[in-house]
Amino acid sequence: MKKNTLKQFHMGFSFLVTIMVVLLVLKLLNWLPSALQKEDIRKYGSVDDVRTALKIPRIYIPAYFPEYIKWPPAEIFAQRKPFPMIMMHFTHRDSKSFALSFFQADSKANFEPKYKSDVLYVRKETPVNIRGRTGTLVIAVCSGRERCNRISWEEENYRITLIADDSPEQLLKMAESIY
């Protein structure tokens, strides 16, 4: 009886060790690419940190934000390789839930900016004028029936995209304030 209990304990312990090893290896393998490639995607504390670390000459930021959006961005991710890209995520002032995503990516890169989840369906897609540049406004609904309207256009070598659970007018206003 005692021998059997000991055997079961030994089996349980071995299984636990296996799980721990799997978790550790996965964590290690997840970290390794960033150690191999210093300029791949990682989180930054501020826009200035991105400028210093990645030497991206120009980072576009909207001058206008609706009242409910909190500044500074809650999260900033950036990379230089395989192509230069910056993404910022802003939260609601009160609820701290996602409010706006901003993307600045190399216009030649095959990059599809994503909000919290995948686009469920597109209601309307129209061309818009942003300070003399032609952009696209997309009225869409994402998984979870959330509104995820987006506006995108090209500035020099970059494609700028703004995605928010907000009206097209507000999106356009933010887009026009970018310098």
Added chain:
Amino acid sequence: MLDSLPGMYVVQTFLHSLIAILIIERAMQIWNIKNPLTQFRYRIMTLILPVFMLPFYHLINFERSSFFFRQEQALFSMNRWLSLEIWDVVSLGTLFMILLAGTSLVFFLQELLPVIRDVVARKGNDTYDTFEPDPEIDDLVREMSEKLGIEPPPVSVIEDSHPFIFTSGSKSHSIFLTSGLTELLDREQLKSALAHELAHIARLSNATKWMIFMIRVMMFFNPIVLIVFRRVVQDDEHICDDITVSLTEAPGVLASTLKLFYSSHSEIFSAPFGGVTALKEGMENYSHNLLLKERIARLESGKGYEDKEFEWGKFVLTITVVAVINYFVT
């Protein structure tokens, strides 16, 4: 391409299969699982889980596919690796695609093409020249079917000098054996061969094989599924060997029967085909013989009759661990 929804499915099902096979195979070692029936149940989960896990995960949390989940919450994200470049020449994503394409090619040549070829070849010619077997064979089949609690299937003998036996049908079954086989085997060996086919019928092996073949078709790009598919088929053969031995109580006879199949198979396929066909036939012959060799060794060692109660607790624990870990692998 790999960032699209189908691309994500391909990448993640591959990773989920890899993690499932590692944990499940290790768990079987730890839980000391030697019974082929239990091994079959564990291994089949390696095939089934990855097919359904991704849609299920998406259903419980649609934000799982988002960048934030991958970056902040995931234990492992394949995208980090796929974007890496080797000496700024080729990305790991491209190499990964080559691996998947290679697996798809193997699947097409090895598993889909023979099925298509067989269907085309048999079109309009789906009958064999058969005749009624010896009444003794019918008696053997009836007696053993009763023991297994199944309807005795009809048995037909095909006029062919090659020694073959197989069961057709997924719902209503028939056993076919060749005249070459009846000449080659003595009564006891024939009993073992028939018992083995009856075991397949009792286990609904053909229906199960179709089911796992469908998973194989769905996951044609996945090299892990290719390995597990073969292991599951192998486990099924071991289970049927054990059922055969429980019916005939003669493991040695079944081993000697398999040895005859082993040598016969080598003779049939040792003819010179030339080129790719020769290589393919040679590989199939090698893998067939390897399986027979393993089954013979197992029967001769007397390991095959362990009948332990299935431990649901350990099974559920293992599957839950696989499902939870894979949730955080994107």
